[in-house]
Amino acid sequence: MTQSVRLSLEEADALVRKVLVACNTAPDNAASVARALVAAEADGQGGHGLSRLPSYALQSRCGKVDGHARPVLERPTPALLRVDAGHGFAFPAFDAVIDALPAMATAAGIAMASIRRSHHFGQAGAHCERLAEKGLVAFVFGNTPKAIAPWGGKAALYGTNPIAFAAPVSAGQPPLVIDLAVSRAARGKIMAAQKAGTPIPEGWALDKTGNPTTDPAAALAGTMVPIGEAKGAALALMVEVMAAAVAGACLAFEASSLLDTEGGPPDLGQTIVAIDPHLASGGVYGERMETLVAEIVAEAGARVPGTRRLESRERAAREGVFIGPALYREIASLTGNTSKT
Amino acid sequence: MTQSVRLSLEEADALVRKVLVACNTAPDNAASVARALVAAEADGQGGHGLSRLPSYALQSRCGKVDGHARPVLERPTPALLRVDAGHGFAFPAFDAVIDALPAMATAAGIAMASIRRSHHFGQAGAHCERLAEKGLVAFVFGNTPKAIAPWGGKAALYGTNPIAFAAPVSAGQPPLVIDLAVSRAARGKIMAAQKAGTPIPEGWALDKTGNPTTDPAAALAGTMVPIGEAKGAALALMVEVMAAAVAGACLAFEASSLLDTEGGPPDLGQTIVAIDPHLASGGVYGERMETLVAEIVAEAGARVPGTRRLESRERAAREGVFIGPALYREIASLTGNTSKT
Numbered sequence: 001m002t003q004s005v006r007l008s009l010e011e012a013d014a015l016v017r018k019v020l021v022a023c024n025t026a027p028d029n030a031a032s033v034a035r036a037l038v039a040a041e042a043d044g045q046g047g048h049g050l051s052r053l054p055s056y057a058l059q060s061r062c063g064k065v066d067g068h069a070r071p072v073l074e075r076p077t078p079a080l081l082r083v084d085a086g087h088g089f090a091f092p093a094f095d096a097v098i099d100a101l102p103a104m105a106t107a108a109g110i111a112m113a114s115i116r117r118s119h120h121f122g123q124a125g126a127h128c129e130r131l132a133e134k135g136l137v138a139f140v141f142g143n144t145p146k147a148i149a150p151w152g153g154k155a156a157l158y159g160t161n162p163i164a165f166a167a168p169v170s171a172g173q174p175p176l177v178i179d180l181a182v183s184r185a186a187r188g189k190i191m192a193a194q195k196a197g198t199p200i201p202e203g204w205a206l207d208k209t210g211n212p213t214t215d216p217a218a219a220l221a222g223t224m225v226p227i228g229e230a231k232g233a234a235l236a237l238m239v240e241v242m243a244a245a246v247a248g249a250c251l252a253f254e255a256s257s258l259l260d261t262e263g264g265p266p267d268l269g270q271t272i273v274a275i276d277p278h279l280a281s282g283g284v285y286g287e288r289m290e291t292l293v294a295e296i297v298a299e300a301g302a303r304v305p306g307t308r309r310l311e312s313r314e315r316a317a318r319e320g321v322f323i324g325p326a327l328y329r330e331i332a333s334l335t336g337n338t339s340k341t
Numbered sequence: 342m343t344q345s346v347r348l349s350l351e352e353a354d355a356l357v358r359k360v361l362v363a364c365n366t367a368p369d370n371a372a373s374v375a376r377a378l379v380a381a382e383a384d385g386q387g388g389h390g391l392s393r394l395p396s397y398a399l400q401s402r403c404g405k406v407d408g409h410a411r412p413v414l415e416r417p418t419p420a421l422l423r424v425d426a427g428h429g430f431a432f433p434a435f436d437a438v439i440d441a442l443p444a445m446a447t448a449a450g451i452a453m454a455s456i457r458r459s460h461h462f463g464q465a466g467a468h469c470e471r472l473a474e475k476g477l478v479a480f481v482f483g484n485t486p487k488a489i490a491p492w493g494g495k496a497a498l499y500g501t502n503p504i505a506f507a508a509p510v511s512a513g514q515p516p517l518v519i520d521l522a523v524s525r526a527a528r529g530k531i532m533a534a535q536k537a538g539t540p541i542p543e544g545w546a547l548d549k550t551g552n553p554t555t556d557p558a559a560a561l562a563g564t565m566v567p568i569g570e571a572k573g574a575a576l577a578l579m580v581e582v583m584a585a586a587v588a589g590a591c592l593a594f595e596a597s598s599l600l601d602t603e604g605g606p607p608d609l610g611q612t613i614v615a616i617d618p619h620l621a622s623g624g625v626y627g628e629r630m631e632t633l634v635a636e637i638v639a640e641a642g643a644r645v646p647g648t649r650r651l652e653s654r655e656r657a658a659r660e661g662v663f664i665g666p667a668l669y670r671e672i673a674s675l676t677g678n679t680s681k682t
Contacts, residue, residue, distance in 0.1 A: 153643030227569025
């Protein structure tokens with residue numbers, strides 16, 4: 001098998017569930033993870049898609065991730081949710097938050113959930129998008145294992161720490177979705193270059209002595225360059241505070257890898273903020289957003305963030321997703337079965 | 342007079358109040374503005390300091406800013422504050438928010454205030470810092486008149502839209518303060534270059550056809566380059582949503598200038614989010630922050646954001662602030678008095 005394998009979204013979902021259940025994950029948790037990974041794959045975010053499945057499955061099989069964990073929710077105030085993900089996958093905890101938070105935000109005007117003892121949370125914007133589809137403006141801040149140095153330093157201390165944001169636009173229009181890591185490039189692209197034996201572009205990474213490098217191995221041993229120099233490093237720190245300190249989770253530099261079976265659970269944190277924009281704006285939010293989005297799309301060449309993702313999603317719904325042969329073999333080996341599903 | 346004028350902080354404060362009161366601002370509002378401008382000057386943020394005073398005073402004198410406005414607060418829920426700044430200066434509205442929000446955030450865990458019909462809000466981090474000194478993690482999002490193009494476009498649509506964030510560290514340590522515009526350079530630096538007749542560095546700005554320029558006039562007619570390319574443009578849009586749409590205020594492209602007396606009031610918006618981190622983290626926040634900050638300062642060359650600002654503040658408390666002769670003459674002319682205070 002040297003060609004990519006094409007799977008419908010239903011087939012991809014079934015495959016992920018089957019692999020995870022075979023690797024000691026409870027069926028409902030496997031369904032939650034499958035929904036998130038297949039959605040990321042469909043959105044063209046392969047780095048948060050099925051490429052994650054082998055490492056997820058192996059972490060569940062060895063117990064680094066507790067595939068049977070149930071998120072435990074605590075509500076210290078009507079506007080605050082504290083979630084213990086129990087060293088399980090992040091997605092069941094996010095599902096619980098996305099169920100509970102909208103009513104809280106609508107009642108209080110703003111509400112927040114923090115998840116601790118969590119894991120890789122995938123496509124950050126997708127969580128915000130689900131809240132925006134319920135009429136809320138939402139932020140997600142999450143930390144990741146260390147990759148970025150504090151400004152002026154040379155050793156990695158902060159994660160690439162995504163900031164995600166979504167906002168409803170108007171009935172019949174998809175929400176505005178922003179999702180960005182504070183590093184110039186995705187760490188996954190450097191890992192892919194290392195695998196392929198190709199150099200990386202200058203400006204992506206520094207080696208461990210703080211000098212620019214195009215060697216992926218030196219980059220992975222060094223640090224990722226933040227966007228906007230000191231500004232990106234400051235944003236990484238901001239996310240670290242929101243994700244780890246506010247949630248009561250591990251700091252990036254304390255967390256174990258999300259990719260292998262070494263060490264204990266990563267215990268990363270995520271914080272989600274949801275706002276009722278109609279209440280906050282005294283009812284003018286809808287008009288304000290329509291005016292803003294109309295002005296963006298009226299400008300030649302300009303686009304609203306996230307539109308490529310929606311195009312990819314539509315294509316995937318029609319054509320399915322394509323999994324490379326090596327990844328497909330790796331996934332299939334985890335079920336002891338190499339037939340298509 | 343060709344030399345800078347040195348003023349103690351008390352003298353600077355008295356001067357600002359005197360000028361504003363002479364230009365039709367109520368004494369208590371003038372005191373609020375003076376506190377903010379002098380604090381910015383002391384912090385080494387001259388662009389938000391006394392350089393603003395002449396344009397503030399002229400806008401108050403002509404009525405573009407209502408120097409007698411009183412912020413009106415409305416509390417639709419225990420966690421939500423809506424503030425109408427009444428086309429006055431922003432600082433009296435921020436003072437009201439900083440008075441009211443801490444009790445709300447401590448009770449609910451998270452609380453939010455949005456200010457509409459507002460004006461230039463100065464050093465964004467300073468507002469967050471005041472909330473962090475009360476034990477809260479805080480964000481401020483505010484929009485500014487248009488300067489950044491939507492990604493892919495050529496015409497300015499978003500402001501340079503600062504993101505500010507502060508977080509308490511531990512008793513006896515100053516809070517962590519982050520304050521950044523999403524443009525690579527401050528617009529004020531381009532205006533200063535235009536005044537001085539010097540070129541600007543490449544990479545700061547694009548002309549109105551979307552090409553890089555080092556000519557400050559072409560830059561001011563064009564757009565500012567965002568940090569991290571598409572990522573910075575997305576962050577500018579995120580702030581636009583939070584500041585204008587959520588607050589019910591003008592979008593950047595609708596707002597009049599903050600610098601001259603042309604047009605109606607700018608009606609900009611600001612949104613402030615305050616979080617009780619002790620409640621949210623189940624009591625572990627303090628330990629988490631101490632661990633994080635200790636790790637940053639242990640790294641050779643690394644620094645916690647905002648430390649230079651604190652050094653400047655200490656120096657200003659000892660030595661006062663220095664006002665250039667041209668600015669000093671301009672300020673003095675507004676009181677009809679050229680003696681020192």
